[in-house]
Structures are given as C-alpha cells and as structure tokens.
Amino acid sequence: MKTLIKDTMAVLPDGSVKEVSIAVDGQRIAAVGDVPENFSADTVIDGKNHLAIPGLVNAHTHASMTLLRSYADDMNLMDWLQNKIWPIEAKMRKDDIYWGAMLAAVEMVRTGTTTFADMYGDMEKVAEMTIESGLRGVLARGIIGVAPNGEQAFEENKTLFKDFHGAADGRITVMFGPHAPYTCPPDFLRRVAEAAKERKAEVHIHLAETKGEVENCLKEHGKTPFGLMEETGILDCGVLSAHSVWLNDDDIALMKKYHVRAAHNPGSNMKLASGIAPVPKLLKAGVCTALGTDGTSSNNNLDMLEEVRLAALLHKVDALDPLAVPAGEALKMGTEYGAEAVGVKDAGKLEKGALADIVLYNMHGPEWTPKFDLVSLLVYSAPSHSVDTVMVDGKLLMEKGELKTLDEEKILFEAEKCAKRITQ
Numbered sequence: 001m002k003t004l005i006k007d008t009m010a011v012l013p014d015g016s017v018k019e020v021s022i023a024v025d026g027q028r029i030a031a032v033g034d035v036p037e038n039f040s041a042d043t044v045i046d047g048k049n050h051l052a053i054p055g056l057v058n059a060h061t062h063a064s065m066t067l068l069r070s071y072a073d074d075m076n077l078m079d080w081l082q083n084k085i086w087p088i089e090a091k092m093r094k095d096d097i098y099w100g101a102m103l104a105a106v107e108m109v110r111t112g113t114t115t116f117a118d119m120y121g122d123m124e125k126v127a128e129m130t131i132e133s134g135l136r137g138v139l140a141r142g143i144i145g146v147a148p149n150g151e152q153a154f155e156e157n158k159t160l161f162k163d164f165h166g167a168a169d170g171r172i173t174v175m176f177g178p179h180a181p182y183t184c185p186p187d188f189l190r191r192v193a194e195a196a197k198e199r200k201a202e203v204h205i206h207l208a209e210t211k212g213e214v215e216n217c218l219k220e221h222g223k224t225p226f227g228l229m230e231e232t233g234i235l236d237c238g239v240l241s242a243h244s245v246w247l248n249d250d251d252i253a254l255m256k257k258y259h260v261r262a263a264h265n266p267g268s269n270m271k272l273a274s275g276i277a278p279v280p281k282l283l284k285a286g287v288c289t290a291l292g293t294d295g296t297s298s299n300n301n302l303d304m305l306e307e308v309r310l311a312a313l314l315h316k317v318d319a320l321d322p323l324a325v326p327a328g329e330a331l332k333m334g335t336e337y338g339a340e341a342v343g344v345k346d347a348g349k350l351e352k353g354a355l356a357d358i359v360l361y362n363m364h365g366p367e368w369t370p371k372f373d374l375v376s377l378l379v380y381s382a383p384s385h386s387v388d389t390v391m392v393d394g395k396l397l398m399e400k401g402e403l404k405t406l407d408e409e410k411i412l413f414e415a416e417k418c419a420k421r422i423t424q
C-alpha cells in the first residue's frame, strides 16, 4: 500500500518547518520531499493548509482508566489510590478493561496519539484494542507485588510477553510492569528483573512520584527509589520511569548511567499535587525525557498536545525562565523522545526510513491564524480537534476526521454501561 501526502507543511527532524510531499510505502516513510517521479500512490491525501508532525507518543498511561474519568478528583496520590481507585478497580472485569481501552483508543486517535505505553491489569484486552484500533502499544501488566495477587500478576506479565511481544506486525511490544517501590518489595523486584532479563524485556515502573514515596523508601531501605532500583537489578533491564519527580543529583546520574527514560506527566503531577519534575535538569543531563498523560482519573484526558503545552509552560514558571522548555523541545518530548523512551526504533521523526506514524492538523481556524510560526501555533494555540488525519504503520486510522477502525458510537455506549456497572 502506497500513500502520498501531497504539499503539506511538515515539522522536520531539525525543527524546521517546510512544505513537502511525504511518500509512504508499506509501514515506512519512503521520502520526505524529493518524491521519485515514478512513485505511484494508491491513495493521495491533499496536504494543502495542513501541518504534518510525527505521531504523538503517550509514554505513560493506564488506558482503561477512562472508565474512572471524573470519578475521584482533587485528592493526593495515596488517598486517591487507597480510598477510591483500588477499591473500584477490584470490581473491574475483562469486559470493562476492553471497553475502557476502546474508549481510550477513540480519544487517542482523535487527539493525534499514535503510540501509547500502558500499565494495567487484564492487558490481553488492551492488546485486543491495540490490534483492532491499529495503534502502536507498549504494554505492561501492572504488578502489585504482594499477596493476594502478586504472583498471579507476575505470571500474567510473563504470559502477556509470550503471547503478544512483537504481535500485530510489530506494533505491540511488551514490558514488565512492577507498579512501584512501595507496592513491590525488593526481593520481588529482583525476581522481576531476572524474568525481564531472561526475555530481554524492559521495565515500566512508577518511580519517585511523591516526596512521601522517597522519604519512606529512604526510611525502609536506606536508599532512594532509583538507588533501590539499582540494587535490585531493575536498572539493568532498561527502564521507562513514570513520573520521576523527586530526584537528587545522584538519581539523575543513575538515570544517565543506565539510560533510564523518564515519562514526565505534567497534568497528573499538577492535579495530584505531586510536585514538579526537574525536567530542564534532566534534559540538560542528557536523560531522554518523554511525556505521558497518566490515567484519565488523574488528568483527566488523553490529549497529548495538552501535555506538550503543559510541559512548555510549567517549567518556564517553575524556573522563571521562558527558555526552560522551548516550544520545539516540548514537541520533541511528545514525539521523537517519546518514541525513544518507549523503545520504538526508527519512529518519532518525519524522515526517510522511519515508521509511517504521521498526524496531519487542519490549519483552518481562528487558533491557527495568523501563521507566523507553525510550531508555536501548534504548541501554544492549536485545539486538538484540529487533528484531521492519523496514520500508524502506514495505515490510516482517521481520515478527514472520520475514524477508520473504530465504531465510536458503540464504544461510547458500551463504555458508559461498564462505568455504571462498576460504580453501582
């Protein structure tokens, strides 16, 4: 299957914006500009007055938590988890996970996300969503490593890896998902590290999210969460570290040494009042720092353009420096660095040979007018409903606002039904 996106404005890997045509052949980009004259496309997309970017990467979420959107707000992390979220998650069945994930898929495609890194239970249902929607998914079975379900969750993560790693033409990869240092004891983490290493799998974990987590970790283990991860062997596996808010210089040095990738969640960190991650410091230290929404009960949506905007704004006001995270760097965090963080090779850039994960914004409308600087318009002004066309792996998931793989009305209906049942 060959597609030509003709005469679109495009954000290129060096940050410049140019008018080009983009040729896609199978899963990959065949040319950006200088399209060979004999390129015979099956589909031609008119790119005039559109802006093309590499697809947005949500580097940390819990897709099926869409069912819990607006269920528990204005609480801090541990109060929210222990008193509202964990009790209701205990009532969720496989069907709920599936329809919650499908609801997330609709929202992700509509807002320009092409890859998501997910951690939850019953992840074979999220794999099903990934296969059906056409999205790219980096899936981990979230493991709370204590009785009564720790061992079973660990086994389920191994099964998930066996059944789905590399599935859907390589669109699915599987990681191990020990939830956090405060839910997984050190010996359990050691076993997870061994299992991950045996399979050459990576680890997705919440680390250093709150001040209390770090204080308790120091009290109980005499080490920070990152120090503990080094001791237990988790850092040897390749780690996607969600949050990474409360870090000292030694933690940042460990992140650099072990090539830990941070998934910064500005919306969730603000809403749960967790703190402000030292993002400019991480970027300066050369730590790959991507963006995530977290689940929609702590955000409360999956709109990655909003996270790009929050990242650009939050760190300016925190550092009292308008250059702390410039617009172009924030966009890279949501695209190029995102692809690197979740371990998807050859993605996150509009260049020849890259995976064809492409989002087109329709630039007609007040928020896109006038057009001095298209990256500035995208990061500081554009509404996500101007996402017009979404391609993953060379296949169109949305064209001119029309979803190609998902039955939106049925999904909204079923998700509403599931949410009512679990909250009754």
Ligand SMILES: CSC[C@H]1O[C@@H](n2cnc3c(O)ncnc32)[C@H](O)[C@@H]1O
Binding pocket: 062, 077, 081, 085, 086, 089, 119, 120, 121, 141, 142, 143, 144, 179, 180, 206, 209, 268, 294, 295, 298
């Ligand atoms: C065991 S599956 C994953 C688990 O993580 C919970 N969760 C959602 N958001 C956060 C967060 O910000 N920090 C820690 N844990 C979080 C989710 O509800 C699932 O129980």
Ligand SMILES: [Zn+2]
Binding pocket: 060, 061, 062, 206, 242, 294, 295
């Ligand atoms: Zn999370």
